[in-house]
Amino acid sequence: MHRRECYHDIADSPYHEVIKLHLIKDISIPAIMPEYKLIYFDAKGRAELIRWIFAYGKIPYTDERININDWPAIKPTIYSNKVPVLMIDGTPYNESLAIARYFAKKVGLVPEDELLALRVDAGVDTIADKHLEGRPIIRAPISNEEKTKRFREELFPNVLKPFLVDINKQLEGKDWLVGDKVTWLDLHCASFFDNHKVKIPYLLDDFPNVDKHMKRVKELPGIKEWIAKRPFTFI
Incomplete structure (x- = not known):
């Protein structure tokens, strides 16, 4: 004869420690969101792409801006003595x-296809060169x-215009630069x-x-709201 033992309380079972372990594994513990602080000048510059990715992914962060006049005193206290720095x-x-790139992966702006991701990285590096x-x-x-005069007389005809010719061709009949979904290359561009x-003003x-x-990207949820509230800066 087989005897089935019934226990109304887990603690009464001789296997209660094993049962507790299984229950603990099944409990979903919510992840604690890390605390992010982006440190850069009061400018768009090399930090604006990061801000757009944060906005797109609705990632909360502290946008700490350094007055350029305070930089000589602050520089020795900054990791690697240059910005942007993310804490x-x-x-x-x-x-x-x-x-x-780290946050682009987190918010789905990097293609899963490795070759498409390679093309995105190549495009990002090209813009960095410009x-x-x-x-x-x-x-x-x-x-x-x-500076405005030099941008218009030197940078536009010699650097930006030839680059724009290439980008304009790439976008013929397409919404996005690589593949059929928005990537962080689109945000960078x-x-x-x-x-x-x-x-x-006549750039495009x-x-x-x-x-x-550009208008399509600027209308993306999160980015649109960021652009509406961000402080105006010349650079």
């Missing part, structure tokens, strides 16, 4: 594109009016040209595909 629960991380070509003007000890339009007049693409 994650008090631990610093640097390099803007590494930070952007950004570097404008850095001498940005860092020049001249007024914003003089739109943010890059949006920033330059401050200095060159001859490039309708790029213009439509």
